[in-house]
Amino acid sequence: MDGIRDDRPDGSASDGGGAPARIRIGIVDNDPYAVAVLSTMIARMDARFECLWTCELGAVAISRCLNRARRPDVLVTDMSMNDVPGTEVCRAIRVKRADVGVVGVTSYAVDSFMDEATRCGMQALVGKTDLAGLAVAIRRAAQGLATNDAGTDADPASGGPRFLDAAEAHTLLEDAAYDVGHGALSPKERDVLRLYADGLTTREIADRLGVGTPTIATFERRALAKLGARSRAQAISICVRRHVF
Amino acid sequence: MTVEWFERLTDADRRTDNAWLLTAVLVVALVCAGETLAALASGTMPVVDATCVFAVVAATMLMAFRPVTGALAVTASWIALSVAAVDMPSAMLLSVLTAIGILGYAYRRAATAIAVAALGVWICTQGGISWISSSGTFDSNDHVLLGVVAMSGVAPVVVLFSGFLLGGMAVRWNHERHSERMELAYRRQRARAAQDIHDYVSNDLAYLILRLDKDIADGKRPGADELRELRDVAAGALDRTHQVIRVIEGDARRSPSSDGVWPAADHDGQASVHGAASDRADGTVAMPAMRPSFVPSHGIDADCPLAAQLRAIARSGDHRLAELGFDGQTIVTNVNDDAAQDALVAGLLEELYGNVAKHADPAGGYVLTIGIGRDAVQIALVDMASIAADPNHVSSDKDLPSGVSRSLGTGIARYRTRIAERGGTLNVSAPVSRIDAPTHETGACEWTLVGMIPLIG
Numbered sequence: 001m002d003g004i005r006d007d008r009p010d011g012s013a014s015d016g017g018g019a020p021a022r023i024r025i026g027i028v029d030n031d032p033y034a035v036a037v038l039s040t041m042i043a044r045m046d047a048r049f050e051c052l053w054t055c056e057l058g059a060v061a062i063s064r065c066l067n068r069a070r071r072p073d074v075l076v077t078d079m080s081m082n083d084v085p086g087t088e089v090c091r092a093i094r095v096k097r098a099d100v101g102v103v104g105v106t107s108y109a110v111d112s113f114m115d116e117a118t119r120c121g122m123q124a125l126v127g128k129t130d131l132a133g134l135a136v137a138i139r140r141a142a143q144g145l146a147t148n149d150a151g152t153d154a155d156p157a158s159g160g161p162r163f164l165d166a167a168e169a170h171t172l173l174e175d176a177a178y179d180v181g182h183g184a185l186s187p188k189e190r191d192v193l194r195l196y197a198d199g200l201t202t203r204e205i206a207d208r209l210g211v212g213t214p215t216i217a218t219f220e221r222r223a224l225a226k227l228g229a230r231s232r233a234q235a236i237s238i239c240v241r242r243h244v245f
Numbered sequence: 246m247t248v249e250w251f252e253r254l255t256d257a258d259r260r261t262d263n264a265w266l267l268t269a270v271l272v273v274a275l276v277c278a279g280e281t282l283a284a285l286a287s288g289t290m291p292v293v294d295a296t297c298v299f300a301v302v303a304a305t306m307l308m309a310f311r312p313v314t315g316a317l318a319v320t321a322s323w324i325a326l327s328v329a330a331v332d333m334p335s336a337m338l339l340s341v342l343t344a345i346g347i348l349g350y351a352y353r354r355a356a357t358a359i360a361v362a363a364l365g366v367w368i369c370t371q372g373g374i375s376w377i378s379s380s381g382t383f384d385s386n387d388h389v390l391l392g393v394v395a396m397s398g399v400a401p402v403v404v405l406f407s408g409f410l411l412g413g414m415a416v417r418w419n420h421e422r423h424s425e426r427m428e429l430a431y432r433r434q435r436a437r438a439a440q441d442i443h444d445y446v447s448n449d450l451a452y453l454i455l456r457l458d459k460d461i462a463d464g465k466r467p468g469a470d471e472l473r474e475l476r477d478v479a480a481g482a483l484d485r486t487h488q489v490i491r492v493i494e495g496d497a498r499r500s501p502s503s504d505g506v507w508p509a510a511d512h513d514g515q516a517s518v519h520g521a522a523s524d525r526a527d528g529t530v531a532m533p534a535m536r537p538s539f540v541p542s543h544g545i546d547a548d549c550p551l552a553a554q555l556r557a558i559a560r561s562g563d564h565r566l567a568e569l570g571f572d573g574q575t576i577v578t579n580v581n582d583d584a585a586q587d588a589l590v591a592g593l594l595e596e597l598y599g600n601v602a603k604h605a606d607p608a609g610g611y612v613l614t615i616g617i618g619r620d621a622v623q624i625a626l627v628d629m630a631s632i633a634a635d636p637n638h639v640s641s642d643k644d645l646p647s648g649v650s651r652s653l654g655t656g657i658a659r660y661r662t663r664i665a666e667r668g669g670t671l672n673v674s675a676p677v678s679r680i681d682a683p684t685h686e687t688g689a690c691e692w693t694l695v696g697m698i699p700l701i702g
Contacts, residue, residue: 034448038455040459044462059612059693060612062627063629080443082623084625107450129458
């Protein structure tokens with residue numbers, strides 16, 4: 001993770017040391033008129049916001065976010081576009097990178113995209129006309145932080161789906177992309193089971209791997225499903241028998 | 246338990262209720278009552294028997310309003326009267342057959358058992374069969390229905406019972422199929438309406454609010470021209486709302502997504518400061534005729550044949566390019582549950598992978614997205630065309646900024662023609678953006694291909 005942030009051409013964004021000097025933003029929306037107004041409005045929300053580029057194709061946005069020279073600090077993406085939905089744009093970026101915060105915007109009901117948006121590694125989802133919420137979400141996303149109370153009536157403590165910070169979402173999605181379909185444990189899944197076998201608690205494992213406890217639970221759940229185990233103890237015993245550790 | 250059964254029966258009654266059934270049952274009850282009265286008047290039927298028969302007629306009439314309850318009552322009382330050897334009018338058979346038909350509609354298995362039981366009891370009691378032990382065969386009397394139709398033996402009655410039972414089941418099957426079709430059509434109609442509301446109404450309103458916010462932020466009082474423009478946007482949204490309501494109400498002839506051009510607003514002016522294409526000068530906006538909008542779509546769990554076909558090609562294409570050193574990806578998304586395989590789309594996809602391999606810079610990677618919509622497939626490909634590495638592919642297309650596009654190549658040009666024949670588009674372009682110059686750091690420039698291919702059928 002540490003190696004991801006050091007390849008910026010100008011080091012414009014912060015790497016955790018306080019607020020960034022300027023926040024470079026990419027905007028993608030299939031409606032050119034919405035893009036134009038959105039970029040104007042975003043540029044005036046905060047003196048630090050700089051609209052790096054806008055485009056109308058999800059594919060272009062993905063390509064630029066993965067391109068070292070054109071990578072923004074935050075990508076603002078429409079959720080429903082002609083070529084590819086915003087959730088897939090985000091997933092494609094998040095699997096490979098943690099240093100682009102992604103904020104979804106929609107003119108549709110925010111709640112209808114919420115589940116999928118949290119799963120694809122976005123940091124926030126706001127209504128297209130909620131400019132105040134958008135500004136907050138962009139500022140936080142630039143630092144890789146999730147915003148869970150923007151644009152919805154949902155109580156953040158209600159236990160519903162929650163947005164993850166960019167780094168944690170990247171860890172989850174990158175690991176999930178490992179060895180898809182072959183049933184083998186990913187490195188993170190194996191690490192989690194091994195650390196449980198060593199007697200660590202979930203909290204200790206989370207601290208050691210630098211992620212939250214829900215993420216550890218996700219790794220464990222995936223590992224159990226892959227091994228066909230009904231409990232953590234059975235999963236560990238299967239791993240020992242197969243000499244996985 | 247009793248309450249539960251009563252509720253189930255009431256529910257079955259409600260589902261089975263039907264105007265034609267009501268008429269038929271009342272006619273049967275009338276005929277039964279008439280035949281009984283005639284027999285009573287002529288003295289061929291004892292008063293006690295006639296009283297019992299009228300009770301069954303009452304049960305028959307109950308079938309008109311509470312079909313299943315009535316049918317159970319009719320069948321039960323008919324079995325009871327057969328066992329008690331009560332003299333029954335021949336039309337009573339029609340009443341029982343109707344009851345069996347109704348039960349066949351409501352409960353298939355139970356109806357079969359009840360029909361077999363009723364028929365068995367009737368054959369043994371009223372069928373006039375006597376067991377002749379010496380020959381081991383059945384003998385039976387003739388039965389005359391309503392004094393006109395003569396039935397010899399039990400076979401015709403067995404056939405009638407089976408016929409009515411199967412008839413009831415067939416009607417049920419037919420109804421279920423019809424409801425499934427209606428349900429599917431309803432769901433599609435709702436999905437289409439939701440899509441249209443999103444694509445046109447929500448976007449217009451969001452645009453309007455953003456424009457107003459901008460004026461508020463500027464502290465600017467809008468001029469007459471701008472007010473007129475914003476009014477047109479609102480009027481466009483209202484017009485679309487009316488069209489969507491028509492779709493919801495079942496008049497899909499002027500579906501917003503099918504006409505492609507909508508009266509609207511000139512969104513130009515300040516909005517197009519960033520170079521957004523300005524094609525609204527004539528007061529209409531040419532929207533893509535078919536938009537595979539990705540409004541959340543529920544209920545599509547499995548890939549349609551087209552998605553499966555394209556995913557297979559994408560897997561092998563990505564794999565081939567990865568072998569050549571490309572770090573790229575293909576994203577196939579699908580909101581269509583029944584798109585058939587399409588040779589044109591599949592062929593284009595193969596061609597695109599070949600084109601990337603030949604003309605793109607492996608270091609720049611590529612992103613290929615394929616959105617399978619309800620009416621069309623949207624394809625977008627972005628890669629980095631390396632100018633230095635491939636000077637022959639610097640633009641020969643006069644419409645495009647020099648150095649930003651590479652030659653279409655004969656392969657893609659051929660697909661463009663075929664797609665145009667189908668009413669679609671395939672364009673290679675420099676992306677509309679604030680930064681569209683080549684990125685000199687990498688020695689490559691962004692190359693974009695966008696296609697819209699209508700689905701057949």
